[in-house]
Amino acid sequence: MMSTNRPNTGISALKVEVTPIKGPVIPTSTLTVTISGHPTTVIAQSFADRIFITVTQLNKFGVLYQAVTSSAPSSSAGYLDFEPALKSTLPPPLPTTSVSKLVGTEPSPAHMALYQLYVAQIASIVKHSQNGQDGRPLIVSLALKSSAKEGEKQAMAFGEDDDEDDESFLMTSPEERERFMAIMKAVQECRVW
Numbered sequence: 001m002m003s004t005n006r007p008n009t010g011i012s013a014l015k016v017e018v019t020p021i022k023g024p025v026i027p028t029s030t031l032t033v034t035i036s037g038h039p040t041t042v043i044a045q046s047f048a049d050r051i052f053i054t055v056t057q058l059n060k061f062g063v064l065y066q067a068v069t070s071s072a073p074s075s076s077a078g079y080l081d082f083e084p085a086l087k088s089t090l091p092p093p094l095p096t097t098s099v100s101k102l103v104g105t106e107p108s109p110a111h112m113a114l115y116q117l118y119v120a121q122i123a124s125i126v127k128h129s130q131n132g133q134d135g136r137p138l139i140v141s142l143a144l145k146s147s148a149k150e151g152e153k154q155a156m157a158f159g160e161d162d163d164e165d166d167e168s169f170l171m172t173s174p175e176e177r178e179r180f181m182a183i184m185k186a187v188q189e190c191r192v193w
Contacts, residue, residue: 009124014135026046026047027045027046027192028044028046028190028192029034029044029189029190029192030043030044031041031186031189033186034180035057035178035183035186036178038057039057040055040056040182041054041055041056041059042054042055042187042189042190043146043190044187044191044192044193046192047136047191049136049137050136050138051126051136051139051193052138052139052141053126053139053187054141055118055122055140055141055142055143055187056144057079057143057144057146058143058144060074060186061104061143062104062139062141062143062144063101063103063104063106063141063142063143064101064104064139065099065100065101065102065115065116065119065139065141066102066137066139066140067097067098067120067122067123067124067137067138067140068097068098068137069096069097069098069124069140070094077131085099089165090125090181091124091125091128092124092142093120093121093124094120094123094127095122097120097124097127099120102139107146108166109166109167110169110170113170114167114170114171115142117171117180118144118180119138119142120138121184122138122184123138123140125184126138126190129188129191144179149174
């Protein structure tokens with residue numbers, strides 16, 4: 001009969017030592033505020049090769065976008081003219097920003113341009129606060145609740161195909177402008193880049 005006992009080779013159990021880290025490995029800033037009656041969480045993380053910003057009112061990742069802005073814009077005057085201490089204003093969007101969807105679907109076709117506007121503005125905030133020195137791409141996750149007025153408009157237009165009207169309504173409604181400005185202020189406060 002064969003024996004299943006193996007000889008002791010002198011190898012003892014491995015010893016694992018855990019060393020606590022004093023701070024987060026990845027610089028992270030989180031802020032939760034109530035915007036238009038909805039808890040809104042902004043999380044900003046600065047990785048070595050990317051900056052990741054999540055904006056959620058749904059407690060989940062929504063649509064993931066990547067924004068890349070040329071490190072040498074055609075005019076650097078925008079960087080010099082914008083004062084980040086002025087929280088009531090936003091830096092102008094940069095024409096050199098390219099926004100591409102990575103994964104996910106917007107709540108409706110009308111939200112596509114709105115979400116791209118959010119991403120382009122967040123990219124502008126990040127780029128302006130760096131004075132154009134950082135070339136890392138920006139990854140943005142957006143998961144926003146539909147506004148009550150938007151739902152009413154969609155209910156009234158049931159059965160009609162008027163995506164252009166929905167997009168125009170979304171882009172110009174006072175409620176959306178208020179939410180947009182509040183989210184951008186929260187992003188500015190979560191600076192980790």
